[in-house]
Amino acid sequence: DAKTTQPPSMDCAEGRAANLPCNHSTISGNEYVYWYRQIHSQGPQYIIHGLKNNETNEMASLIITEDRKSSTLILPHATLRDTAVYYCIVRLATGNQFYFGTGTSLTVIP
Amino acid sequence: NAGVTQTPKFRILKIGQSMTLQCTQDMNHNYMYWYRQDPGMGLKLIYYSVGAGITDKGEVPNGYNVSRSTTEDFPLRLELAAPSQTSVYFCASSYSSVGAGNTIYFGEGSWLTVV
Numbered sequence: 376d377a378k379t380t381q382p383p384s385m386d387c388a389e390g391r392a393a394n395l396p397c398n399h400s401t402i403s404g405n406e407y408v409y410w411y412r413q414i415h416s417q418g419p420q421y422i423i424h425g426l427k428n429n430e431t432n433e434m435a436s437l438i439i440t441e442d443r444k445s446s447t448l449i450l451p452h453a454t455l456r457d458t459a460v461y462y463c464i465v466r467l468a469t470g471n472q473f474y475f476g477t478g479t480s481l482t483v484i485p
Numbered sequence: 486n487a488g489v490t491q492t493p494k495f496r497i498l499k500i501g502q503s504m505t506l507q508c509t510q511d512m513n514h515n516y517m518y519w520y521r522q523d524p525g526m527g528l529k530l531i532y533y534s535v536g537a538g539i540t541d542k543g544e545v546p547n548g549y550n551v552s553r554s555t556t557e558d559f560p561l562r563l564e565l566a567a568p569s570q571t572s573v574y575f576c577a578s579s580y581s582s583v584g585a586g587n588t589i590y591f592g593e594g595s596w597l598t599v600v
Contacts, residue, residue, distance in 0.1 A: 477526060
């Protein structure tokens with residue numbers, strides 16, 4: 376599975392959009408991009424995933440560049456409860472393992 | 486549905502002791518996983534299983550053993566506890582990897598301290 380690179384930490388003002396970047400320059404054509412988040416001391420929670428097209432659900436939007444070498448997770452209106460560590464993961468659709476990196480620690484500031 | 490259930494939630498072990506972390510899921514998932522998370526770090530895959538009777542090593546398997554006798558249960562065994570195994574352990578499960586977008590569901594974690 377391709378490796379990912381994320382900034383270690385970010386801040387975002389409450390009510391503003393939080394844009395979390397992820398680089399995955401070695402991604403292959405059949406690998407998906409997944410985003411999870413982990414609120415302190417809890418198990419990671421699924422947010423969204425995508426292959427090529429941009430995706431949106433009730434939690435967030437995922438923007439994948441045309442060359443698929445990077446992506447951005449967007450939380451449109453960040454709240455204090457969005458303070459968490461966000462993990463970007465690349466894996467095969469038929470892969471068995473999810474490999475987590477160190478993620479981005481997002482702090483939403485009142 | 487209860488989802489993924491882990492026990493115990495907290496445990497203190499003495500060096501050299503053995504114990505088993507229990508994990509069960511009621512979602513009929515084929516795939517199950519054990520991760521550990523050290524303070525301030527990401528999750529590391531210890532072992533995983535693609536179905537009953539089948540297990541395989543992840544990134545950090547040394548010092549651990551697993552078994553998968555049923556679809557529902559995936560216990561993690563520590564044979565000779567060492568201080569380096571002090572960590573938070575997460576069990577997880579997912580649907581079969583056939584097809585795209587199979588997400589992974591986590592338990593609430595088990596805090597283990599070895600002294």
